[in-house]
Amino acid sequence: MSPETSVKRVKIADAGRHVGESVEIAGWLYNLRRSGKICFPQVRDGSGIMQCVAVKSALPEELFEKLKDLTQESSLIVRGKIRAEPRAHGGFEMDVESAEIVQRVPESDPYPITPKDHGIDFLMDHRHLWLRSRRQHAILGVRHEIIKGIRDYFDSNGFVLVDTPIFTPAACEGTSTLFEVDYFEDEKVYLTQSGQLYNEATCASFGKTYCFGPTFRAEKSKTRRHLTEFWMVEPEMAYANLEDVKRVGEELICFVIGRVLENRREDLKALERDASKLEAIKPPFHRMTYDDAVKKLQSKGSEIQWGGDFGNTDETLLTDDLDRPVMIDRYPTEVKAFYFQPADDRPEVALGVDFIAPEGYGEIIGGGQRIHDLDLLLKRLDEHKLPREAFDWYIDLRKYGSVPHAGFGMGVERFVSWMCGLEHIRETIAFPRMLYRTRP
RNA sequence: UCCUCAGUAGCUCAACGGUAGAGCAUUCGGCUGUUAACCGAAGGGUUGUAGGUUCGAAUCCUACCUGAGGAGCCA
Secondary structure (H helix, E strand, O other): OOOOOOOEEOOOOHHHHHHHEEEEEEEEEEEEEOOOOOEEEEEEOOOOEEEEEHHHHOOOOHOOOHHHOOOOOOOOEEEEEEEOOOOOOOOOOEEEEEEEEEEEEOOOOOOOOOOOOOOOHHHHHHHHHHHHHHHHHHHHHHHHHHHHHHHHHHHHOOEEEEOOOOEEOOOOOOOOOOOOOEEEEEEEEOOOOOOHHHHHHHHHHOOOOEEEEEEOOOOOOOOOOOOOOOEEEEEEEEEEHHHHHHHHHHHHHHHHHHHHHHHHHHHHHHHOHHHHHHHHHOOOOEEEHHHHHHHHHHOOOOOOOOOOOOOHHHHHHHOOOOOOOOOEEEHHHHHHOOOEEEOOOOOEEEEEEEEEOOOOEEEEEEEEEEEEHHHHHHHHHHHHOOOOHHHHHHOOOOOOOOEEEEEEEHHHHHHHHHHOOOOOHHOOOOOEEEEOOOOO
């Protein structure tokens, strides 16, 4: 409610419920078209875009001139009567009765992002403003829905959120490159690349836990699938095995897609995302062993040999004839991290699984069953040349009530990219951190 | 880190060895139903930086800077 009038403040998205009423909306000028005696300020308020109509003959001279000379992205509050109007985009229009300009963008320094084309470098430099555009707004809306869906899935399936530290001592998995941070005198810590090892501790307290936060990779990856700072959700389950990981991962993906389709149709439409591609994602997902994946790739002309890891082109080749994700399990023990449980019948393969999304979106889930036997874990640490003293607490978990346990990690931005049908992961997070880009 | 490509008006691009141009944005004028509105006019440039070749360089060469695409690595 505005202090100076009795007009009710409404969201543009709810305008349909106020046809015939005089209400007010508070927002920013999205675009303005004008003729001599009529103008159409389009106002966005975060929930939608409302086309307003200001007619010269129906308004005080001063107000009409003020509206007619508005500049893009000026902030304003407009009041008027809502009317159904098939000619307008949202289906409704507001006949302006009064308005206040909160801040007028000066024409000497106009809003830099015009409705015309811009290059990616310019847009990334103006990311703080680019977020207001319809497309970026839609992507972040889908991202919000995905994160909420993930949380709701775990919270309603017996998992407890226990967040893990961002600052970690040196060795986590011993594979990726980490960001080093000065930690007071003489001590170095590293930004986390995974909360998994800590999840293995917390799941022995709660049974099923998950952590959900940012993770950091200092690899100089320069591709459309990589950020140096990204969000990951990592569940971990005690008394669980590889099959449990596959079941939970499949359920999680289908649940979250269901939420997006239920609540974010308008955003998908704004993104011109083919929703039928998402509607096709239903259980059961495809299942394949690493052995069979290698055979499939070789038959399609890949150079891959048994024992090697899949590259980007391999991942795309594996799914280009599929309409839903494929779970690939039992990778060579050699290419996986030290903590993977080997298969009972074939110790040369590990009980790990990767979920590869269709349409070339690549690995979105990676996980598996962890080693629960103390002696085997110690052997693996030695084989990977990892110092036992750095893992003393992790080793303890195998001494005090060790049980078979399993879990996985899902990268949020890759999931968002897939849902939105994006070309590049940089649009999936408000302020992406990439090789050579840390501003704004 | 490696390979490839690109830097020209605020933005998106053209000019490819011979006077630096268009659309959008901005300013001024016109228009009562526009949908990236339209029509007319104006202002706006050390062509990423530093060297070199040439009578003459945005254009050719070298180095550097910045960015993009890809590879590897990874989620």
